Amino acid sequence: AQSVSQHNHHVILSEAASLELGCNYSYGGTVNLFWYVQYPGQHLQLLLKYFSGDPLVKGIKGFEAEFIKSKFSFNLRKPSVQWSDTAEYFCAVNAGPNSGNTPLVFGKGTRLSVIA
């Protein structure tokens, strides 16, 4: 079975600081990887996704993530965070090609608080 581990429960950063949120997964086969964000009072939104190809994925709002297959990792990064990035971030994975309608497995989430 797949599982996702997010290392940090709560991260506090000052504006303009760089961000890296860790995500590791366990699954032996091909995977699709996702980062979702949940802003306060809002529903989950897709930040970025990786299916295949270039392991460095660019997402919305200046976020990017790098898939490192040898480390089973898909860390989320942003060079300079803003106060508006304050949110809960979830890493998710599901089995790769031909997985049909397999659901996503989520990590426990990382709360990011950006202070002025």
Next chain:
Amino acid sequence: GAVVSQHPSWVICKSGTSVKIECRSLDFQATTMFWYRQFPKQSLMLMATSNEGSKATYEQGVEKDKFLINHASLTLSTLTVTSAHPEDSSFYICSARVSRRAGANVLTFGAGSRLTVL
């Protein structure tokens, strides 16, 4: 873009009553919807996979008779929490797959329904 509408957003009920939560795909057809449950400060846990026109597939440990899922049309799936008890209080979130690409499973999420059972 694809939108999933979920109602109600917040419901309070007495113990022993049943509560129905609706999940609608507004501008696309969703043959498959997923129902998740989120406890405070925890991850989203998959409860069941809802397939249009067929029985839902429940995850291990999820009571089929307590959490009734109906997916009667391509745009509507419902979750009914039957004989609710305080331990059923949680945040329930539905999602639908919007990508036709096999294995992609890009999900659009509803806003969630917070259930409080007194």
